[in-house]
Amino acid sequence: MHEFTYVAPSSVEEIVQFLAQHREKARPFCGGTDILVQMRSGVRRPSYLLDVKTAPETRLFEFDPAKGLRIGAAVPCADVSADPAVRRYYPGLAEAANLIGSVQIRNRASLGGNLANASPAADTVPALIALGAKAVLRSVQGQREVPVEGFVTAPGRTILNADEVITEFVIPPPQRGGADAYLRFVPRNEMDIAVAGVGVFVKMEGQRCVEARIVLGAVGPTQIVASEAMAYLRGRTLNEGVVSHAAELAAQAASPIDDVRGTREFRRHLVAVLTRRSLLAAAKRAQANQS
Amino acid sequence: MRKVAVQTTLNGEPVEFLCEPRQSLLEVLRDVLNLTGTKEGCLTGDCGACSVLFDGRVVCSCLVLGVEAQGAQIQTVEGLAHGNELSVLQRKFLEHAALQCGICTPGFLIAAKALLDHNLNPSESEVRYALAGNLCRCTGYDKIVRAVMDAAKEMREREAYG
Numbered sequence: 001m002h003e004f005t006y007v008a009p010s011s012v013e014e015i016v017q018f019l020a021q022h023r024e025k026a027r028p029f030c031g032g033t034d035i036l037v038q039m040r041s042g043v044r045r046p047s048y049l050l051d052v053k054t055a056p057e058t059r060l061f062e063f064d065p066a067k068g069l070r071i072g073a074a075v076p077c078a079d080v081s082a083d084p085a086v087r088r089y090y091p092g093l094a095e096a097a098n099l100i101g102s103v104q105i106r107n108r109a110s111l112g113g114n115l116a117n118a119s120p121a122a123d124t125v126p127a128l129i130a131l132g133a134k135a136v137l138r139s140v141q142g143q144r145e146v147p148v149e150g151f152v153t154a155p156g157r158t159i160l161n162a163d164e165v166i167t168e169f170v171i172p173p174p175q176r177g178g179a180d181a182y183l184r185f186v187p188r189n190e191m192d193i194a195v196a197g198v199g200v201f202v203k204m205e206g207q208r209c210v211e212a213r214i215v216l217g218a219v220g221p222t223q224i225v226a227s228e229a230m231a232y233l234r235g236r237t238l239n240e241g242v243v244s245h246a247a248e249l250a251a252q253a254a255s256p257i258d259d260v261r262g263t264r265e266f267r268r269h270l271v272a273v274l275t276r277r278s279l280l281a282a283a284k285r286a287q288a289n290q291s
Numbered sequence: 292m293r294k295v296a297v298q299t300t301l302n303g304e305p306v307e308f309l310c311e312p313r314q315s316l317l318e319v320l321r322d323v324l325n326l327t328g329t330k331e332g333c334l335t336g337d338c339g340a341c342s343v344l345f346d347g348r349v350v351c352s353c354l355v356l357g358v359e360a361q362g363a364q365i366q367t368v369e370g371l372a373h374g375n376e377l378s379v380l381q382r383k384f385l386e387h388a389a390l391q392c393g394i395c396t397p398g399f400l401i402a403a404k405a406l407l408d409h410n411l412n413p414s415e416s417e418v419r420y421a422l423a424g425n426l427c428r429c430t431g432y433d434k435i436v437r438a439v440m441d442a443a444k445e446m447r448e449r450e451a452y453g
């Protein structure tokens with residue numbers, strides 16, 4: 001690895017001061033499960049690594065049924081998927097966080113790193129978008145809250161400015177009759193990168209779907225929000241036929257590529273299958289949440 | 292590059308070392324502290340040969356910086372045995388012939404310890420998931436899984452009967 005300076009800030013204020021001074025030369029660092037691999041292969045060569053997890057604000061983890069969930073950007077995925085409130089109220093996010101790498105990787109990999117790394121296959125990103133999550137960004141100029149939807153603009157590219165750091169994620173409170181789910185397809189059960197992933201949120205009134213969000217991963221340069229499928233589902237009774245049609249619409253929204261992990265046709269087919277299954281899983285959970 | 296002084300706790304003992312920020316914890320363990328039990332395989336987080344416990348949690352030491360060990364508790368395979376007495380896990384690996392070339396073994400032992408530290412009654416499927424981040428090119432995994440299940444059984448019995 002190239003030579004660099006490691007900095008362990010004791011607050012977010014210290015992080016943003018440092019970023020304002022050194023900008024592109026400095027790089028936030030959390031679990032290192034993406035960036036250390038990239039630095040070792042010479043893809044990234046920051047002069048300073050700023051350890052965001054040493055600032056206590058980034059380790060925050062708070063759930064309030066009325067206000068929702070706040071998760072610090074540096075909280076490791078293992079803690080996200082093990083948290084009782086996440087498992088109960090945001091099971092799709094727990095599913096996504098629990099799919100990343102191995103136990104070894106999940107003990108280090110953070111939500112902030114998964115988003116900022118901006119891989120089309122990042123597992124927690126579709127789950128966060130489906131939940132309507134926002135990322136809180138800080139710089140010396142102040143704080144802004146941006147939707148996770150639209151955060152990634154191209155593979156490896158985001159709207160994050162060079163002087164900004166993600167401090168936490170804010171997830172809306174659980175809704176009566178609402179629930180999420182995340183499913184992905186990988187050739188191996190653990191330790192593999194998604195060939196396709198689908199995160200959904202649905203809100204049900206009886207058998208009727210009053211709101212649906214469907215977000216596709218690994219089948220385009222960024223995560224794709226399947227708006228047509230979402231609009232189609234609104235107000236409909238979720239039977240096999242309706243769910244299958246929505247799944248077809250979602251598959252049409254995908255713009256997958258051919259690579260070693262799968263062909264375009266295969267990926268489109270996967271999107272339909274995963275959308276159908278995750279909608280049914282979320283609808284079942286949502287119905288259990290109606291009382 | 293200037294070296295940084297790091298104070299850490301290694302297998303229960305306070306240790307101080309000097310390292311460059313770019314050195315991984317794996318490099319520090321092997322090349323600075325001469326603890327070569329922890330192995331290097333891929334350096335990309337895929338094989339688990341470099342597994343250590345960091346504040347009680349299993350991580351790939353190839354994806355941790357040595358400087359991050361400041362103030363942390365690190366446990367490596369060297370800390371498993373008590374003097375000349377092997378730990379239950381180590382003994383079961385031998386009894387079940389859960390190793391051939393042995394390069395993956397320290398990583399498997401550490402990952403298995405991380406599981407059993409929290410769950411002394413894992414199902415086979417839980418054992419397989421807990422070890423999914425560790426690769427072995429020799430054994431075909433089955434004997435490793437059986438060794439871990441058997442170690443858990445002995446440790447449960449020991450807990451029950453003192």
Ligand SMILES: Cc1cc2nc3c(=O)[nH]c(=O)nc-3n(C[C@H](O)[C@H](O)[C@H](O)COP(=O)(O)OP(=O)(O)OC[C@H]3O[C@@H](n4cnc5c(N)ncnc54)[C@H](O)[C@@H]3O)c2cc1C
Pocket residue numbers: 027028029030031032033034035036037052073074099100101102105108109110111112113114115116117121122123124160164165166167191192193194335336337
């Ligand atoms: C073996 C292996 C398996 C993996 N499997 C999966 C998988 O199944 N699914 C998946 O989605 N990913 C997987 N990954 C990728 C990786 O683990 C995740 O993307 C992880 O969430 C990254 O988090 P991190 O904390 O390790 O990030 P780091 O590597 O520390 O950082 C990643 C990027 O994010 C930036 N960054 C980090 N934190 C912040 C912050 N707070 N503010 C601003 N920028 C920040 C860094 O500058 C860097 O560019 C795998 C990686 C490995 C090594």
Ligand code: FES
Pocket residue numbers: 330331332333334335336337338339340341342351352353354
């Ligand atoms: S050497 Fe660290 S995971 Fe392979």
Ligand code: FES
Pocket residue numbers: 389390391392393394395396426427428429430
């Ligand atoms: S015993 Fe040789 S790699 Fe596992």
